[in-house]
Amino acid sequence: MRSFSAVEFGDLASVEMLLERDPVLVRKTTVFDRHSALHIAAANGRIEIISMLLDRSVNPDLLNRHKQTPLMFAAMHGNISCVRKLIQAGANILMFDSIHGRTCLHYAACYGHPECLQVILFAAYTSHVAVSWGFSRFVNIRDGKGATPLHLAAHQRQPECVHILLDKGALVCASTGGYGFPGSTPLHLAARGGSLDCTRELLAWGADRLQKDASGRIPYTVALKHKHGACAALLNPSSAEPLVWPSPLKFIGELNQEAKAMLERALMEANREREKNILKGTAYSLPSPSHSEDAMDDNVSEISDTNLCCICFDQACTIEVQDCGHQMCAQCTLALCCHNKPNPTTASLAAPVCPFCRSSIAQLVVAKVKTENDTGHAISSSKLRRSRKSRTFSEGSSSFKGLSAVGSFGRIGDPGSGRIAVENEWVDKA
Template identity: 75%
Template structure:
């Protein structure tokens, strides 16, 4: 990413220009001659040197400025934006990390739209910045004072959450990250977009199949109506996003939905979770292919996160232990503590579900198909390949394209 913030203002001392272009020695020289310049701001936008350095990713200058005890990491410009907000906006991850280390407040709101640094990172699709801010919220006083879930679902001045912004801007990676962190998939906006819009309405308007896919997998309601009574399907049609409309059509097959949040599976190894996520998304892509082909549309080009081709040496290895349920796929998931193993697809059939019925007050926990004990913990299985026991190589198996999902 290029320069984040230009200094098209009168700069009689040359400080702001030097900061923008990372001329560290010039900045040091100017501040040595006149230390008061460290608090100088631009005339109109009231950008400080720290704002400009953070927005342009000038890490060395940011570090130098923060060493001065008189420099406030949460200094405000004309729109009450902090340096952290500008760094998140422009995707300057090292500056985001440095400012957070310097105790910059992630709960500051600007005066433009009432947005925080989390909103900025989501809106501009800077997933690395988003991840860093979310991580900071887990480990800082935010978690105890505000509550982590409340922070992830923080509203701006128009009642838009970061998930709303990411969905409207087609930021699928940010959408997934926010959902995985507890973002509410069916929250409604106030004045952002059309009143009463959910993230699914906004993704339908933007025409983002990737965002729609993520939202549906986390239980987004295709029948939720905005303030005008429109469901996401009608929004997609209005904006001529026909392929999105085909997936959102209430008459089309329901997608598989993650147990949200993983319902009965209280302990899920991260590697096992990645395998299950991949299997679920592949299963839903098969559904999408069927729907779009039937509607006369072609499936969009694979995104960078899509899996590659099948490794024939893996999929056809005669020595590989196969799932005892489908007798087709490699055992990749292990139920603990009973130790029984099955493939990711069969695990999904047991643990995932269609959209839950709100009238149902109690649900039955999924049970191991071999011993009928409740499934509470899942981990990556140990598989036997060519008579050598080893832990599953996640990278190797995640490069394999999974076949069409089989209903249990």
């Protein structure tokens, strides 16, 4: 039909002309798949046409033959402006299709569109969904085969989506029903796909390397079966445990974005050191960095002694403890807070105290430390040059090497958008 072709190619003038002649066209659908003009516009990112159709009171939740909504199509193709527009128009994020029993959140996670994922999650958090369903329940919503959005993101090798979902409360050890292999966790699916980045994210958020699927296989066995040697090395139960993000701690859950990003980077760096030791001498050794830290050395001065962390004497103080105001580096902050492996008792783990004054930690913020460069201009502590001293983190212990001698620490407890043909069938990637 001419109107659908005009929508597909974004010919707004032709669409408007055709609708002026025959307003009933807004309710027409394609013959087989029952795609409406709104479905086709959403799939192809035609935001002007979507706006025009919605202004004509077109229902944003129109269903095609498989009960898929325009919002699902927009999320599937990563058309972020269309996702925003449809949600603003009242599109229901809790609609399920009839093919896989999936929502728009499943589609955004499966097809790897982190921005769409963020918009949908924000909509859920700020709407009636959080009240009627509960936000955590929405994040962990299951499709017809028991797969959560996290399962789909891990299976499809989408580490950014994996990180966002874990950050929003996705259950890292949830088992599937019939999706993938019965009883698979996100870690099983990441191992099956051989995604090192997804594996890293899942392990850093507490995924259990020993959890078995319905056939009694652990993720290590799955990685070996599919010949993903690097993943298998990290998942080997005999290799060192990774550091795990201390999400049960209240002040960690209340971190501002800057402090959180800084600590997350430090966590991943610590686990990268662990990986290098595990993979050293194997065919899967990690590549060297593509650029040297010396690139930033020319314009940045040495870290002054007054700015050095008084625990490790190696890194600049970047994190401040409130309310006492004591400062330490991000790595030592992690040594204070992190545990090494999933442990049911960590949910009620007593919060650590400041290692300097033993007072309770109310909040962690970015330290406002400044130094002077050669030109006399002040620069923030986040741009301080890293020490040339090599940093090696301990294996199998929640503290870093060199921290065990610090009395105040002691031993820390375990704690794409693409055009679609009008009559095409949708093929699931998963």
